[in-house]
Amino acid sequence: MLIKTTKPGDLPESAATPETAYLKRRTLLKGLGLGGLLMANSTRAGVLDLFSPGEEKQSDSGRKPLQFDSDQTTAGLTRTPEKKITNHNNFYEFGTDKTDPARKSQSLKTEPWTLAVEGEVEKPGRVDVWQLMAGTALEERIYRMRCVEAWSMVIPWVGFELGKFLRRFQPTSRAKYVAFETLYDPEQMPGQKNRYLGGGIDYPYVEGLRMDEAMHPLTILSVGLYGRTLPTQNGAPIRLVVPWKYGFKGIKSIVKIRLVEKMPPTSWNKLAPDEYGFYANVNPAVDHPRWSQATERFIGPGGPFSVKRQETLPFNGYGERVASLYSGVDLKKYY
Numbered sequence: 001m002l003i004k005t006t007k008p009g010d011l012p013e014s015a016a017t018p019e020t021a022y023l024k025r026r027t028l029l030k031g032l033g034l035g036g037l038l039m040a041n042s043t044r045a046g047v048l049d050l051f052s053p054g055e056e057k058q059s060d061s062g063r064k065p066l067q068f069d070s071d072q073t074t075a076g077l078t079r080t081p082e083k084k085i086t087n088h089n090n091f092y093e094f095g096t097d098k099t100d101p102a103r104k105s106q107s108l109k110t111e112p113w114t115l116a117v118e119g120e121v122e123k124p125g126r127v128d129v130w131q132l133m134a135g136t137a138l139e140e141r142i143y144r145m146r147c148v149e150a151w152s153m154v155i156p157w158v159g160f161e162l163g164k165f166l167r168r169f170q171p172t173s174r175a176k177y178v179a180f181e182t183l184y185d186p187e188q189m190p191g192q193k194n195r196y197l198g199g200g201i202d203y204p205y206v207e208g209l210r211m212d213e214a215m216h217p218l219t220i221l222s223v224g225l226y227g228r229t230l231p232t233q234n235g236a237p238i239r240l241v242v243p244w245k246y247g248f249k250g251i252k253s254i255v256k257i258r259l260v261e262k263m264p265p266t267s268w269n270k271l272a273p274d275e276y277g278f279y280a281n282v283n284p285a286v287d288h289p290r291w292s293q294a295t296e297r298f299i300g301p302g303g304p305f306s307v308k309r310q311e312t313l314p315f316n317g318y319g320e321r322v323a324s325l326y327s328g329v330d331l332k333k334y335y
């Protein structure tokens, strides 16, 4: 891995792992009572380690083929190769390096898997996710994805609309937000056992959406990618995908969905509230405090020198369908 030390204010636009390196350091310093040193310097991994050829393994043992209706509307998008989608991940339960999830999550036991839906619903329940997968009409959705770290991918997900799923449980009129929770199992997830390995996140990982965001037809629960069930590193067996928001909203390996009246806490917001808001809408006009969000590096086919820097689009290009959700909301304040 390439590590380069930079001076304060010298964070390069190509910073590959700002969440990781900076927060890891910050958490460690906090833990040591040295919080004052926070801005002293920061480290980063170079862009080249995205593509170190030896690391690009197909770490996906046990994935099963899925049946689904394919997505015709977005078939023209250049897709990120499957090996890159499955070898460049954020899943801090397995470590903060981009290659950790593929290397360390393979033993996660995803079968059986129970998902509980509770809170402000008339009919709370627990579902067996593998039965759900078999008994639900699945769709392919080819979505542009944008990480807050300014890289992006195009991923052919397989899943179903979260809104359709939630309606089965009959949300009450008091349901204003939806809170999500990842599995908590320190025996299986080393990052939950060791605060340093886990990037300082207070586990279980949690996320939230406003009710109208959750019910929007673009919002899906994904159970697969590239036609097969999800690899563990991408959040098997079931994870959230919200294509107009930064990737961190896409909580992985979900065990609980709770409909609630009040805005729920979210993991990144708890860790660094000045950097990660509840809304997390992709917005080229609102910079992250430590780097610009105006452009992004598209991770597509080809080697390191073919990474394409492109403009970031408001709402990640989905503005026509979702901007109305935020009319009257000051997106600079509610970032």
Ligand SMILES: Nc1nc2c(c(=O)[nH]1)N[C@H]1C(S)=C(S)[C@@H](COP(=O)(O)O)O[C@H]1N2
Pocket (backbone or CB within 6 Å): 085, 088, 089, 090, 091, 092, 093, 147, 148, 182, 205, 233, 234, 235, 246, 247, 248, 249, 250, 251, 252, 253
């Ligand atoms: N439980 C859990 N979910 C998570 C994360 C995590 O660390 N833990 N990382 C988030 C971040 S920062 C990103 S960018 C996406 C990455 O999803 P991918 O690896 O499938 O591309 O997962 C999100 N979901």
Ligand SMILES: [Mo]
Pocket (backbone or CB within 6 Å): 090, 147, 148, 149, 246, 247, 248
């Ligand atoms: Mo991210």
